[in-house]
Amino acid sequence: xxxxxxxxxxxxxxxxxxxxxxxxxxxxxxxxxxxxxxxxxxxxxxxxxxxxxxxxxxxxxxxxxxxxxxxxxxxxxxxxxxxxxxxxxxxxxxxxxxxxxxxxxxxxxxxxxxxxxxxxxxxxxxxxxxxxxxxxxxxxxxxxxxxxxxxxxxxxxxxxxxxxxxxxxxxxxxxxxxxxxxxxxxxxxxxxxxxxxxxxxxxxxxxxxxxxxxxxxxxxxxxxxxxxxxxxxxxxxxxxxxxxxxxxxxxxxxxxxxxxxxxxxxxxxxxxxxxxxxxxxxxxxxxxxxxxxxxxxxxxxxxxxxxxxxxxxxxxxxxxxxxxxxxxxxxxxxxxxxxxxxxxxxxxxxxxxxxxxxxxxxxxxxxxxxxxxxxxxxxxxxxxxxxxxxxxxxxxxxxxxxxxxxxxxxxxxxxxxxxxxxxxxxxxxxxxxxxxxxxxxxxxxxxxxxxxxxxxxxxxxxxxxxxxxxxxxxxxxxxxxxxxxxxxxxxxxxxxxxxxxxxxxxxxxxxxxxxxxxxxxxxxxxxxxxxxxxxxxxxxxxxxxxxxxxxxxxxxxxxxxxxxxxxxxxxxxxxxxxxxxxxxxxxxxxxxxxxxxxxxxxxxxxxxxxxxxxxxxxxxxxxxxxxxxxxxxxxxxxxxxxxxxxxxxxxxxxxxxxxxxxxxxxxxxxxxxxxxxxxxxxxxxxxxxxxxxxxxxxxxxxxxxxxxxxxxxxxxxxxxxxxxxxxxxx
Numbered sequence: 001x002x003x004x005x006x007x008x009x010x011x012x013x014x015x016x017x018x019x020x021x022x023x024x025x026x027x028x029x030x031x032x033x034x035x036x037x038x039x040x041x042x043x044x045x046x047x048x049x050x051x052x053x054x055x056x057x058x059x060x061x062x063x064x065x066x067x068x069x070x071x072x073x074x075x076x077x078x079x080x081x082x083x084x085x086x087x088x089x090x091x092x093x094x095x096x097x098x099x100x101x102x103x104x105x106x107x108x109x110x111x112x113x114x115x116x117x118x119x120x121x122x123x124x125x126x127x128x129x130x131x132x133x134x135x136x137x138x139x140x141x142x143x144x145x146x147x148x149x150x151x152x153x154x155x156x157x158x159x160x161x162x163x164x165x166x167x168x169x170x171x172x173x174x175x176x177x178x179x180x181x182x183x184x185x186x187x188x189x190x191x192x193x194x195x196x197x198x199x200x201x202x203x204x205x206x207x208x209x210x211x212x213x214x215x216x217x218x219x220x221x222x223x224x225x226x227x228x229x230x231x232x233x234x235x236x237x238x239x240x241x242x243x244x245x246x247x248x249x250x251x252x253x254x255x256x257x258x259x260x261x262x263x264x265x266x267x268x269x270x271x272x273x274x275x276x277x278x279x280x281x282x283x284x285x286x287x288x289x290x291x292x293x294x295x296x297x298x299x300x301x302x303x304x305x306x307x308x309x310x311x312x313x314x315x316x317x318x319x320x321x322x323x324x325x326x327x328x329x330x331x332x333x334x335x336x337x338x339x340x341x342x343x344x345x346x347x348x349x350x351x352x353x354x355x356x357x358x359x360x361x362x363x364x365x366x367x368x369x370x371x372x373x374x375x376x377x378x379x380x381x382x383x384x385x386x387x388x389x390x391x392x393x394x395x396x397x398x399x400x401x402x403x404x405x406x407x408x409x410x411x412x413x414x415x416x417x418x419x420x421x422x423x424x425x426x427x428x429x430x431x432x433x434x435x436x437x438x439x440x441x442x443x444x445x446x447x448x449x450x451x452x453x454x455x456x457x458x459x460x461x462x463x464x465x466x467x468x469x470x471x472x473x474x475x476x477x478x479x480x481x482x483x484x485x486x487x488x489x490x491x492x493x494x495x496x497x498x499x500x501x502x503x504x505x506x507x508x509x510x511x512x513x514x515x516x517x518x519x520x521x522x523x524x525x526x527x528x529x530x531x532x533x534x535x536x537x538x539x540x541x542x543x544x545x546x547x548x549x550x551x552x553x554x555x556x557x558x559x560x561x562x563x564x565x566x567x568x569x570x571x572x573x574x575x576x577x578x579x580x581x582x583x584x585x586x587x588x589x590x591x592x593x594x595x596x597x598x599x600x601x602x603x604x605x606x607x608x609x610x611x612x613x614x615x616x617x618x619x620x621x622x623x624x625x626x627x628x629x630x631x632x633x634x635x636x637x638x639x640x641x642x643x644x645x646x647x648x649x650x651x652x653x654x655x656x657x658x659x660x661x662x663x664x665x666x667x668x669x670x671x672x673x674x675x676x677x678x679x680x681x682x683x684x685x686x687x688x689x690x691x692x693x694x695x696x697x698x699x700x701x702x703x704x705x706x707x708x709x710x711x712x713x714x715x716x717x718x719x720x721x722x723x724x725x726x727x728x729x730x
Contacts, residue, residue: 013186013301015029015031015189016189016303017304017338024413024461024465025414026372027305033461034069034461035458036372036415037415037416037457038070038416039058039059040070040376041055041058041059041072042420043110044145044426046425050096051100055097058423059097060101061439066454067454068104070105070106070107071110072109074090074110074111076112076113078091080119095187095188098187107189109188109191109192112147113195114194115167119157119167124155126216127158128158128212129158129212130211130212131211132210133153136152136153136154147197150198150204151198153205158212158214159195159203159285160216169292172296176299190338191305191306192308193296200309200342201288201308201325202312204323205323206322206323207317212251217284218251220280221251224276232246238272238276239272239276240270251277252273256274257485257486258486264491264616265566266484267571268568268571269570275481278322278481282327283327283330286310286330286331287330289337293306293307293308294334297336307338307339307374308340308341310340311328311360311362311373312325314361315348318490319490320480320490320493321481322485328361328477329515332365332371333369337371340372342375342376343360343375343377343378344405345358348498349502350502353397353715354679356502356505357379358408359375362514363412363414364412367413368518374415374417375405376419379405381402383398396714396715403453404680406457407453407689407719411468411685412685418441422439456687460687467684468688468703470528470529472511472512472513472527472531473501473531473533476515476516476537479535479566482536482537482568483536492561496534500656500662504531504659506659507666508673508676509662509666509673510681510683510684527555528556528666528669529556529557529558532560533560536566537566537568538563538567543579546579551644555647556647556648556650556665557647557650558650559579559650560654560655561652561653563651564576564579573618582649583621584619584651585620585621586617587616589615592613593638594607594608595638595654596632597629597656598628601664602658602664607658609654609655617653620651626640627639628640639652648669659678674688674690674700675699679693687722688722689717692714695716696712697710698712702722702723703722
């Protein structure tokens with residue numbers, strides 16, 4: 001370690017915080033605003049230790065680009081020994097390795113609060129019990145990731161375990177009290193609290209299996225019910241079960257979880273026990289995150305940034321209720337959390353050239369709560385070997401990919417980190433064969449472009465942030481509790497939250513996304529169209545607010561599938577009529593249905609939901625509507641619009657994914673369409689980004705009415721000034 005690095009950090013302890021700056025959440029290091037572009041090592045052996053050759057090389061590479069925010073991983077397994085002692089040798093070497101290479105770095109640590117593996121073996125009664133299978137033992141040979149088998153049904157502590165929480169809290173406080181005394185820790189500005197699957201706070205086993213039948217969860221659930229219902233009589237009424245009590249209530253069985261009594265919906269009058277269980281499971285995870293962030297803030301000697309992987313909404317495998325992040329509002333409202341993060345969306349159509357890269361969360365809601373959002377950019381560049389005939393094209397794709405990904409978060413006034421699996425040799429895509437050890441962005445042209453993107457981010461940080469969106473997508477998390485969890489019952493929710501957004505990204509408009517609970521926080525004046533993506537549950541208060549505040553100013557409201565069918569207590573088609581202002585009829589098909597759109601809108605467009613049966617279904621039965629599409633092979637109306645007194649309502653029986661259809665709706669609503677060629681457009685933060693797969697001559701219509709003609713290369717991402725059309729990065 002160089003003496004310069006140690007002395008600099010020892011003389012100048014760094015403080016970190018997140019505050020609003022120029023209308024965006026911003027990292028401050030020693031009260032100086034920083035564009036949140038971070039370089040991160042991984043937790044994978046071979047790429048995790050800052051003192052090893054390849055990680056050092058790649059850290060220095062990014063440090064030389066001017067990126068001084070560096071992240072590394074540490075777990076309780078590294079510091080909490082079986083004799084109860086806390087040993088700092090690994091974390092000290094980890095911090096030291098960063099400062100050796102980048103003496104003026106501000107360091108973030110991803111700290112995994114799962115107890116060490118020896119603790120899990122010592123206290124097996126605290127571990128998760130899966131409802132449908134026995135735990136799968138960890139691989140116990142070779143040099144494995146600590147979180148290697150997290151996505152399976154591993155032996156892991158119940159996230160409701162009070163003993164884990166108490167023990168981990170005590171050891172975290174002891175760890176912090178020792179850590180703050182070493183000079184290298186003066187460079188520490190942030191700690192990301194990690195737990196659950198891959199540290200991303202998904203419940204163990206959620207992708208294919210059902211947690212958690214453990215004694216800790218049973219105890220937590222009964223305490224949760226006591227807090228909610230307070231008396232046996234209230235619980236019995238809610239559960240429609242006179243024999244149940246607060247001290248005897250059981251966790252729902254596997255059969256209860258996988259079955260629903262109202263098609264894809266749970267009947268609140270008879271399935272409240274399952275609804276309550278999932279809500280309790282999500283609350284315990286959110287409270288774990290808040291708790292550990294609070295412990296860190298209260299015990300660190302100066303301001304420190306705390307955050308977590310949380311807020312995932314897109315691409316959750318249709319298993320949102322089993323292990324997603326449905327307590328987003330609870331976490332966003334916590335004063336102990338400064339930022340949330342997630343890898344970018346993995347599917348559908350989110351990785352290849354021409355696909356819309358997007359954040360995994362309802363990113364504008366994060367901003368509305370003055371929290372920072374950080375994408376984990378873990379897409380490997382598609383570079384092939386230099387001697388390969390496809391090398392030049394692969395390089396162009398790599399530059400376009402990085403620009404596209406960075407510009408999405410920059411356009412939203414947020415940030416990201418480059419999560420570099422490369423030094424570990426992990427294959428996240430096509431490999432640089434015959435190249436040797438490398439980082440995923442270890443190529444001179446790519447690195448130079450990242451440097452330009454960093455300079456652009458720095459420049460825009462000092463200008464007031466403004467979104468250029470005039471379309472708003474509204475999503476809900478509460479509704480997942482009221483719908484099935486088995487994949488056979490989640491086809492509609494899985495489709496509705498993921499596939500239509502691809503079509504919207506390719507429609508030529510710029511849009512924002514929020515949680516429905518933030519409708520009263522957002523300035524609605526810019527939005528010409530508001531799309532309610534999965535508003536299947538709407539309370540009377542929410543419907544009143546929509547009627548009195550949203551359905552105004554000739555705004556267009558687009559409703560899909562079963563808007564407000566549940567009010568939290570009852571399921572009724574009358575709720576849809578009240579919500580939409582359109583008379584709607586409930587039907588119960590016995591086979592999959594498709595909708596055929598009027599050919600004047602989109603030629604030969606018929607769509608379904610994974611060609612799966614969805615029941616109940618809803619069709620328009622209102623003579624005052626304009627018919628735009630029919631249930632295929634019938635005269636039943638599945639797509640219509642209706643002019644109301646102060647707004648226009650659209651209803652579509654199933655959520656569509658076609659860009660041209662969405663473009664038709666948005667044009668009719670008066671939203672601005674930048675171009676019609678299905679290229680990807682990002683706008684905001686003083687930038688306009690055009691990402692194209694095919695390239696060619698493009699006409700971009702700016703919001704001020706000016707037309708810009710561009711001749712774009714295939715596989716390219718071009719960044720423009722949104723007011724003049726001047727190319728900022730080509």
